[in-house]
Amino acid sequence: EAQVTQNPRYLITVTGKKLTVTCSQNMNHEYMSWYRQDPGLGLRQIYYSMNVEVTDKGDVPEGYKVSRKEKRNFPLILESPSPNQTSLYFCASSPGAGGNEQYFGPGTRLTVT
Amino acid sequence: RKEVEQDPGPFNVPEGATVAFNCTYSNSASQSFFWYRQDCRKEPKLLMSVYSSGNEDGRFTAQLNRASQYISLLIRDSKLSDSATYLCVPKKAAGNKLTFGGGTRVLVKP
Numbered sequence: 001e002a003q004v005t006q007n008p009r010y011l012i013t014v015t016g017k018k019l020t021v022t023c024s025q026n027m028n029h030e031y032m033s034w035y036r037q038d039p040g041l042g043l044r045q046i047y048y049s050m051n052v053e054v055t056d057k058g059d060v061p062e063g064y065k066v067s068r069k070e071k072r073n074f075p076l077i078l079e080s081p082s083p084n085q086t087s088l089y090f091c092a093s094s095p096g097a098g099g100n101e102q103y104f105g106p107g108t109r110l111t112v113t
Numbered sequence: 114r115k116e117v118e119q120d121p122g123p124f125n126v127p128e129g130a131t132v133a134f135n136c137t138y139s140n141s142a143s144q145s146f147f148w149y150r151q152d153c154r155k156e157p158k159l160l161m162s163v164y165s166s167g168n169e170d171g172r173f174t175a176q177l178n179r180a181s182q183y184i185s186l187l188i189r190d191s192k193l194s195d196s197a198t199y200l201c202v203p204k205k206a207a208g209n210k211l212t213f214g215g216g217t218r219v220l221v222k223p
Contacts, residue, residue, distance in 0.1 A: 033211070042215035043157070043200065050207060058210050090156055097207035100147060104156035 002027045004105035006091050012111045013081055021076045021108050023091030031094040032074035033058070033102070034066065036087040043090070049074055050097045081112040114139045117201060119214035126191045126221045133187040134217045136201035145204035146184045148175055150197040151216065157200055160186075191221045 004025045013019055025032065033048035035058075045058030049068040063085055065077040074093075078085060088109050092102040118137045126132040136146070145164045149157040161168050163184055167176035174187045188195055198216040205211055 035213075040215075043213040045211055045213075048210070056208070056210075059212070088154075098205055098209070100145075100204045100211075101159055101162065102157075102211075104158070107154075107156055 002103070004091055004093050004103050006089075006105040006108050008108060009106060010109050012113065014113055015082055016080050019078050019081060019110075021078075021089060021091075021110070023074045023076065023105060024072050025074075025093040025103070026072065027093060027095070027103065028071065029093035029095050029103070030071070030097050031102075032068065033092045033094075034064070034074070034076045035090045035092065036060065036085075037090065038087050046076070046089075081110075083112050086110060086112050116140060116212045117203060117214040119199075119201060119217045121215055122218040122220075124217065124219045126188075126195075126219060128191055128193060128221055128223050130191050131187065131189050132191055132219060133185055134199070134219070135183045135185045136214050136217075137181075137183040138203055139182070140203065141179075141182060143203040146175075146177065147202050147204065148173075148184075148186055149200040149202070149213075151200060152197050160199070162204075188219070191219075193221050193223065195219060196221045 007022045034046040037043045044060045047066040049055045091105040094102045148160040150160045151157040163175040172189045198218045200216045201214045
């Protein structure tokens with residue numbers, strides 16, 4: 001089954017404790033992206049990657065890191081999480097380098113206390 | 114002005130009725146768009162693409178008004194299962210950030 005998977009789905013952590021949210025797609029898509037969704041602010045792009053070893057900042061990259069060492073994986077790293085990073089995070093992939101027609105993962109609900 | 118703006122709603126719609134809502138955009142060069150639907154606390158899912166003047170898929174019709182810089186989504190014969198938030202996003206060339214609208218919430222009631 002073609003899909004985008006994210007892990008963990010739910011995470012409660014404390015300020016400053018490094019964490020990684022994994023994202024994997026099995027569709028051989030070139031483009032992958034991370035978003036956060038907050039009430040009243042909508043879906044905002046954090047980082048995106050057009051291909052292996054190619055990443056770029058979205059609208060809200062501060063406090064996040066990403067890497068794209070393999071085509072299928074695009075982990076999101078929070079080196080020192082803070083409470084303002086409490087949010088619902090979505091990973092997405094797309095067959096084209098432009099990132100259009102995206103397929104989203106099920107989401108990761110992160111709470112930082 | 115925001116790149117993409119949507120009326121957050123909610124649009125309360127009787128089952129079987131027609132509902133339409135718009136997404137306005139600021140970049141006059143935008144030529145194509147996508148509509149996604151998002152159920153509560155779920156991931157967005159692609160609903161339809163909108164190229165040139167518009168697109169129709171079953172009960173859903175999307176139209177692009179370049180002069181006034183908005184795209185519309187019309188849902189005919191609304192079903193309870195159409196209750197969701199509808200997000201629009203302009204198509205971008207490779208290498209550009211993607212900006213989603215804030216979404217329009219639609220509630221279809223019996």
